[in-house]
Amino acid sequence: MTEHQRQVISSALEGRAANGKMQRLLDALPDDLQGEMLGIWERATVPAGHILIEENTEAENIGFVLDGLLAMIKDLPDGRRHIIGLLTPADLFGRAFNGKSGYRIEALTETEVLTCPREPFEALLVRSPEAERLFLLNVLDELDAAREWVMVLGSGKVVQRVASLLLILCRHKVQGAIAPRAPINLNIKLKRVDIAHLLGTSPESLSRSFKQLERDGIIAINTPYDMDVLDLGELTEAAGNALLIEDFDL
Amino acid sequence: MTEHQRQVISSALEGRAANGKMQRLLDALPDDLQGEMLGIWERATVPAGHILIEENTEAENIGFVLDGLLAMIKDLPDGRRHIIGLLTPADLFGRAFNGKSGYRIEALTETEVLTCPREPFEALLVRSPEAERLFLLNVLDELDAAREWVMVLGSGKVVQRVASLLLILCRHKVQGAIAPRAPINLNIKLKRVDIAHLLGTSPESLSRSFKQLERDGIIAINTPYDMDVLDLGELTEAAGNALLIEDFDL
DNA sequence: CCATCCCGTTGACGGGCATCAATGAATCGA
DNA sequence: TCGATTCATTGATGCCCGTCAACGGGATGG
Numbered sequence: 001m002t003e004h005q006r007q008v009i010s011s012a013l014e015g016r017a018a019n020g021k022m023q024r025l026l027d028a029l030p031d032d033l034q035g036e037m038l039g040i041w042e043r044a045t046v047p048a049g050h051i052l053i054e055e056n057t058e059a060e061n062i063g064f065v066l067d068g069l070l071a072m073i074k075d076l077p078d079g080r081r082h083i084i085g086l087l088t089p090a091d092l093f094g095r096a097f098n099g100k101s102g103y104r105i106e107a108l109t110e111t112e113v114l115t116c117p118r119e120p121f122e123a124l125l126v127r128s129p130e131a132e133r134l135f136l137l138n139v140l141d142e143l144d145a146a147r148e149w150v151m152v153l154g155s156g157k158v159v160q161r162v163a164s165l166l167l168i169l170c171r172h173k174v175q176g177a178i179a180p181r182a183p184i185n186l187n188i189k190l191k192r193v194d195i196a197h198l199l200g201t202s203p204e205s206l207s208r209s210f211k212q213l214e215r216d217g218i219i220a221i222n223t224p225y226d227m228d229v230l231d232l233g234e235l236t237e238a239a240g241n242a243l244l245i246e247d248f249d250l
Numbered sequence: 251m252t253e254h255q256r257q258v259i260s261s262a263l264e265g266r267a268a269n270g271k272m273q274r275l276l277d278a279l280p281d282d283l284q285g286e287m288l289g290i291w292e293r294a295t296v297p298a299g300h301i302l303i304e305e306n307t308e309a310e311n312i313g314f315v316l317d318g319l320l321a322m323i324k325d326l327p328d329g330r331r332h333i334i335g336l337l338t339p340a341d342l343f344g345r346a347f348n349g350k351s352g353y354r355i356e357a358l359t360e361t362e363v364l365t366c367p368r369e370p371f372e373a374l375l376v377r378s379p380e381a382e383r384l385f386l387l388n389v390l391d392e393l394d395a396a397r398e399w400v401m402v403l404g405s406g407k408v409v410q411r412v413a414s415l416l417l418i419l420c421r422h423k424v425q426g427a428i429a430p431r432a433p434i435n436l437n438i439k440l441k442r443v444d445i446a447h448l449l450g451t452s453p454e455s456l457s458r459s460f461k462q463l464e465r466d467g468i469i470a471i472n473t474p475y476d477m478d479v480l481d482l483g484e485l486t487e488a489a490g491n492a493l494l495i496e497d498f499d500l
Numbered sequence: 501c502c503a504t505c506c507c508g509t510t511g512a513c514g515g516g517c518a519t520c521a522a523t524g525a526a527t528c529g530a
Numbered sequence: 531t532c533g534a535t536t537c538a539t540t541g542a543t544g545c546c547c548g549t550c551a552a553c554g555g556g557a558t559g560g
Binding site: 077082147 | 322324326327328332334335347348352353376379382383385386387389390391392393394396397398399400401403404405406449450490491493
Binding site: 156191192193203204207208211224 | 536537538539540548
């Protein structure tokens with residue numbers, strides 16, 4: 001491992017949410033492969049609106065989110081756009097081992113990513129069963145997340161979906177930690193339009209649902225991007241218990 | 251490999267849709283592991299309504315669908331039930347490597363499956379990188395399917411979702427083959443209620459949507475379980491082009 | 501052969517929500 | 531500093547669709 005490589009990776013991971021996962025991934029590798037793993041990654045900062053992987057193309061890059069927010073987006077012929085899922089720090093994206101994407105990867109905010117060409121990444125996975133298993137576990141997690149979204153989107157009323165989204169954000173925020181009775185502060189990075197497209201609704205209906213949750217005393221809206229969840233129990237109630245896995249330590 | 255084992259597997263695969271995939275999986279294994287793989291599977295026939303994996307339990311079994319139809323189902327507290335996804339012949343189910351399920355696996359029709367305990371399956375994957383990669387590819391396919399459902403469920407109108415479902419069924423039917431201009435006959439194994447829960451709507455609305463597609467000359471309904479897709483192009487139109495990957499050879 | 505059940509369909513009704521339109525607040529650039 | 535743009539919110543309107551109800555046909559069982 002060259003000093004340059006070490007520098008890239010360490011500066012990239014410094015003080016970020018993603019460092020734990022990346023570090024675990026590295027530690028699991030045999031020593032002789034660690035350098036190779038580090039060597040193929042390139043760090044990049046992309047502005048909001050930038051498209052990292054185009055729709056319906058053989059993705060040539062694998063990516064790892066360090067900071068910011070990406071989304072899997074599909075444009076519909078009628079001009080509307082649908083957000084299939086989000087990519088947050090510590091998420092992998094790209095199409096290792098399987099072809100075209102069907103959707104594009106777009107930055108919703110300014111984002112820092114690590115990218116590497118697809119071939120050497122695949123080659124490394126083939127060579128190292130440990131790395132491949134880590135990747136497999138990652139994909140399994142993504143599968144759970146996707147199925148959870150299927151659950152959320154299938155459940156009727158808009159308020160329920162909004163509540164479910166908030167629950168997921170809370171879970172993401174307090175992960176591992178014991179959930180306090182105290183309000184959970186959420187810093188939403190998404191615009192209302194994006195949330196709407198994510199939940200399969202319109203910004204107007206979304207706004208009304210937020211207001212309703214606020215009237216019910218379940219949340220407090222400080223700014224459109226800063227809200228507090230006041231009552232986790234009632235929020236779960238409002239969500240209709242639609243979430244697949246409820247692993248809050250209540 | 252004992253004669254008993256060989257008998258179980260060969261009779262199980264005989265003349266079934268699932269045999270191709272299982273055979274490929276076997277061929278990819280080193281010779282000395284093939285016997286081990288075959289030895290751990292047990293064949294079973296379960297009646298409709300039978301629950302193969304309970305919700306919120308550590309699944310102790312891995313399964314492989316030979317014939318019939320399974321579904322991933324989550325019950326909502328209000329009594330409604332939501333179908334998250336289907337499992338058709340050649341599909342794997344179970345929770346190798348990651349814990350609880352959050353939904354249950356239930357047979358919608360009488361179903362033949364191969365099952366095996368989880369530990370030896372995982373052990374075999376760990377021992378054989380080839381098997382693990384096959385499993386990984388399987389999971390990647392499932393991920394695509396799940397994201398496709400996210401897409402379908404997010405797209406507004408019920409008629410669009412119905413059309414999308416029909417498109418998926420058509421694709422499943424003609425997979426690989428060149429899609430003919432001639433009508434595609436679909437044999438639906440699902441009850442209307444189940445389709446409704448799958449698409450996040452009600453049986454009544456579903457019926458109306460089917461009728462509308464028939465009025466528009468896009469499909470012909472012979473019986474509720476036997477319909478012909480008359481115009482694949484218009485069906486795609488009606489679906490709003492919401493599908494992620496459109497790999498028909500039109 | 502009839503009674504019962506299950507299921508799909510059809511009709512009527514009401515509510516939720518998408519759409520259109522307008523206002524207000526915040527940010528940005530000239 | 532002042533327009534211009536973007537975005538969130540609110541109101542009004544009409545339609546989609548979820549619900550309740552009833553009907554009919556096919557299957558099952560006595």
